[in-house]
Amino acid sequence: MNINTTKIISLLFFIFSAFYLYTAYQIQVFAFDENAPFNARTFPIYLGYAGLFFSGLKLILPDPNTIKVDHKNLEYKKTGILILIAIIYGATILKVGYFLTTSLFLFASYYFLGERRWILMFLLSFPFVAAFMYLLHGILDIYLRDPFLQSIGVMG
């Protein structure tokens, strides 16, 4: 059997399906539902078996369309930084507020992706977010929580 990354993903999916199936069997149902033709665990159990079946087939059957990815050409560093910025953004957005964190997220993302036109970077972060906030909050009446703007009295 030719071991390639697709097979490894299929193996991981097989293990995941087995875990899903195990968890499905552990779902607590009401006593009167235990022997019912259908209860809360019936569908997940079928799904678990389906996952085992398809990933098992993928593992066993030959793979005529093997995908080869050239990892040397992949931009892991920038992608990683971008994901990290997004995580920090997610962690701070509730405490600091939408405007400041979003603007800083955009500014930092432009910077780490290699942009150095500072004025454009600024215009496409702080004023852009302010305009977007106005569209959502002011015009479309979609509530945006922002403790920072509330603390300085800009937002009610």
Added chain:
Amino acid sequence: MIEGILIGLTTALTLQNILMVMVGCFFGTIIGMLPGLGPMTAIALMIPITYGFDPATGLILMAGVYYGAVFGGSTSSILLNAPGVPGTVATSFDGYPMAQQGKAGKALAIAAWSSFAGGTLSAIYLLFMAPSLSKVSLSFRSPDYFALMILGLTAIAAFSSKGQFLKAMMMVVLGLMLASVGQDSLSDITRFTFNNMNLTDGISFVLVVMATFAMSEALTIILKRNDPTSAAKQVSLTELGSIKINKEERTKMYKTIPRSSVIGFLIGVLPGAGATIASFLAYGMERNVVSDEEKEKFGKGSVNGLSAPETANNAACSGSFVPMLTLGIPGSGTTAVMLGALLGFGVQPGPRLYMTNPEIFWSIIMSMYIGMVILLILNLPLIPYIARILAVPKNYLIPLILFFSVTGIYVMSFNNFDIYLMIGIAVVATFLRLYDFPMPPLILAFVLGGLMEENLRRSLLLSNGSWEFLWDRTLTACILATTILIVVWHIYKTFKKKN
């Protein structure tokens, strides 16, 4: 039906809704032009905006984005030989050679008129077919719906990824598994939450769409060092040439458009098929029916060769609304996203939508036609300028896509956990994309998961736990037989290829 059309027109022709179609078409055109970013991403990014509107307006906006994205994809196919969406690959076969001959303006005009005609004709087909099918589908029972959903998921897996049927089926199962997280709809028993309160209500549909499409596409572009906007920088406003179509070319289009629109619409109606298959089939059929002299021109800038796929892909877009509106079962990933958005609005598409929410049902159909007119008026003269907008570097484009994705989740839940979950799913989806695991089957399965379980529950309870309901009714048995044929055929093909 006349009454319905009038209701639809009254809703669709309000100033707000016309504005929404215009915004949708314009935004969709821009996103659709970018190779790698298709209509699903465009619609996903629009979801947070639609929260501020009523369901009809929200759906009209999304329909405008859909058409705009397909049209935008054609533009990049013609100008750059870089199809923005798979449905416009066939457009590049003759559109790009035409552009290379200095007739880019003409190619764009042919594409625009063909799209317009294809979209208009299919809107008319939809007008007549949808209400009739709605009435027929009222006789469908739970086993039929369950079988139809199995067929839809199998078909999208079969068509969405060439030669990767098993991968697509794994994505279907993953989508259904994600949909099973949270409270069981009937008993309220929590499943797969691992005592995390944030998962009690399940995983949000918008979160999954944003993560698997918008965010993961943005990450894939960075990871693969692609620059979808780089080619647009080469487009010169002066190279487009005249947009005038002469009489001979018009005559050719008159013959091509009706037959391609029928093919496109019928393929669009089939679950899982959609614009890509429709455009290739229409291109292939056109090549077979034209004269030998015209056949020689195919691939070198043929008017028929350009008009056929353009008509068919737009007709397929309208066709794909048929199963969604009449059965409540989306036929494609894009309509699955729209179905999810509709469910979010509290509207349940299906045969009863026609009776319970006629204004939504008819306004979507009427807005399709209005969208086509707007696309023609707005885009044809503006295409060169829109193409220049695409010269925006990816350094700006990618953060903006991420920003829209996070905002979409933030305004929905005000919850850090959802943002982390979205990032987590996006990272996994990006990795899976690298190895050609298709995402549309996952989305369709996620949207259908709840409905599928519900219909299976009803079927099994009615048959006292017996699986005989699968072959008790002829309709159910026929649908399932088709599904089995698809599965067996694809597994056989995998074996045959290896041997």
